[in-house]
Amino acid sequence: MNAVANYNFAYLDEQTKRMIRRAILKAVAIPGYQVPFSSREMPMPYGWGTGGVQVTASIIGPDDVLKVIDQGADDTTNAVSIRAFFAKVAQVKTTTHTAEATIIQTRHRIPERKLEAGQILVYQVPIPEPLRFLEPRETETRKMHALEEYGLMHVKLYEDIARHGRIATTYAYPVKVEGRYVMDPSPTPKFDNPKMHRSEALQLFGAGREHRIYAVPPHTEVVSLDFEDHPFTVQHFAEPCALCGAEQVYLDEVILDDRGGHMYVCSDTDHCEERRDAGYVGVMGEAAE
Amino acid sequence: MLSHDFGAGFAEPVRDAQGVFRAVLDALANPGTAQKLANMSGGCAALTSELASTLLTLGDHDTAIWLSPALNSDAVQGFVGFHTGADVVNDPAKANFAFVALGDAMPELGRCNLGSQEYPDRSTTIVAEVPSLSGGAKLVLRGPGIRETQDISPVGLPRDFLAQWSENREIFPRGVDLLLVADGQVMGLPRSSRVEA
Numbered sequence: 064m065n066a067v068a069n070y071n072f073a074y075l076d077e078q079t080k081r082m083i084r085r086a087i088l089k090a091v092a093i094p095g096y097q098v099p100f101s102s103r104e105m106p107m108p109y110g111w112g113t114g115g116v117q118v119t120a121s122i123i124g125p126d127d128v129l130k131v132i133d134q135g136a137d138d139t140t141n142a143v144s145i146r147a148f149f150a151k152v153a154q155v156k157t158t159t160h161t162a163e164a165t166i167i168q169t170r171h172r173i174p175e176r177k178l179e180a181g182q183i184l185v186y187q188v189p190i191p192e193p194l195r196f197l198e199p200r201e202t203e204t205r206k207m208h209a210l211e212e213y214g215l216m217h218v219k220l221y222e223d224i225a226r227h228g229r230i231a232t233t234y235a236y237p238v239k240v241e242g243r244y245v246m247d248p249s250p251t252p253k254f255d256n257p258k259m260h261r262s263e264a265l266q267l268f269g270a271g272r273e274h275r276i277y278a279v280p281p282h283t284e285v286v287s288l289d290f291e292d293h294p295f296t297v298q299h300f301a302e303p304c305a306l307c308g309a310e311q312v313y314l315d316e317v318i319l320d321d322r323g324g325h326m327y328v329c330s331d332t333d334h335c336e337e338r339r340d341a342g343y344v345g346v347m348g349e350a351a352e
Numbered sequence: 353m354l355s356h357d358f359g360a361g362f363a364e365p366v367r368d369a370q371g372v373f374r375a376v377l378d379a380l381a382n383p384g385t386a387q388k389l390a391n392m393s394g395g396c397a398a399l400t401s402e403l404a405s406t407l408l409t410l411g412d413h414d415t416a417i418w419l420s421p422a423l424n425s426d427a428v429q430g431f432v433g434f435h436t437g438a439d440v441v442n443d444p445a446k447a448n449f450a451f452v453a454l455g456d457a458m459p460e461l462g463r464c465n466l467g468s469q470e471y472p473d474r475s476t477t478i479v480a481e482v483p484s485l486s487g488g489a490k491l492v493l494r495g496p497g498i499r500e501t502q503d504i505s506p507v508g509l510p511r512d513f514l515a516q517w518s519e520n521r522e523i524f525p526r527g528v529d530l531l532l533v534a535d536g537q538v539m540g541l542p543r544s545s546r547v548e549a
Contacts, residue, residue: 071366072366072367072370077365077366077369078412078414080369080370081369081409081410081411081412081414082414084373084377084409084410085410085415085448086473087377088376088377088380088410088477088529089473089475089529090473091377091380091381091497091542092380092529092542092543092544093472093473093524093525093542093543093544094496094544096472096473096525098473099471099473121373122370122373122374122377123370124367124370124371124374125367205470206470208470209468209469209470210469241495241496241544243524243525244525261499265377265381278381279496280380280381280382280496280497280542280544281381281382281497281499282496282497282498282499283496283497284496
């Protein structure tokens, strides 16, 4: 007998799933608002995606196909272990291909391939409160959201400009959802912010340690905060991916030696593999056979 | 005499609740679209399969349930108590979920729990059985979850529904969310949707 047969489908007990499901429905009805929920101990430490795991465990069914990425990659520790976790406790099919997945759990990236209607993107969120580093008291930030009092956030962005000449925030760049709530898009690079705007896919956010769930339904307005004279812009990379030659994608810098050698490669490993399979070759890549 | 026949719950509780939940999630994430409810519970008396399945999926001892007059029978109360352990309350303003049987009037939206500005999630969700999700007067939805507009034509909404809903939308982020069920399908109207004739 298999030892995990003692666990309920998808690990969580049904009472917990109902509680999380109720929170998810409220989150979808109030886009960008952080719904408190009673986060559970999971068989992994806080900071390893317990919020995302609880959201995924509450929505996943036997017919779902799960993809998990960590900084865009399917093959890093966090992604591999969460994928293995659900393969074991929910016996679901897993994939590394964005197009095949019905649920994609992510830590800090949005896949380069445009997501489709019916897909659900589940974010692992460390600090869900965009105002937290400006105002540490929960009672105050809650009031600020209630009164739509977001002046402090603009002051923070303005101070960036005063100090650096530009908005220096490059990740966890605050967004306004449907003209109402200011939301932390989780620490994705700001490069990914435009992908959240009117996405075809449903986006769910789970913060396990901070006990919050929030959501952005499909086709919802997600606007990065900025100023008229300092409009929001995304990162640009001077060179294309060294393996597949892709431009207009998010790249990771890889150090190659101790003499300053380095290369830039796609952060989205699935996107890079698909391009190389299709015959694209970068300056350091090898042609596909 | 006490009756012990409470009606059947889900045949496979874990699988069936997940399936119904995903239909309800899709319904609220894509307002105005009809989503199929598969593997439903048989229900009990006026608590139809659609209402019973939604109740079993979302209700438990942490939730307070309001029942419309046709549902306020010993049989249905027994079903609710036996299968979910949820509290049945007399005032929709105290309910997490309000269940409305076919033919019963929906509680006025303003009389439900609307949540607070700080905690808008602490509001009532109405689950109402209607004669049909199509064939009625056309309404146009706009808002999150909708590309441009979404036409709906459910039958059996209150006469002053547009006025009630417009007030409900006005107080966003507070407000009531609405699930309409009929013919094995569910349609969602989250508080974020704007509705026009």
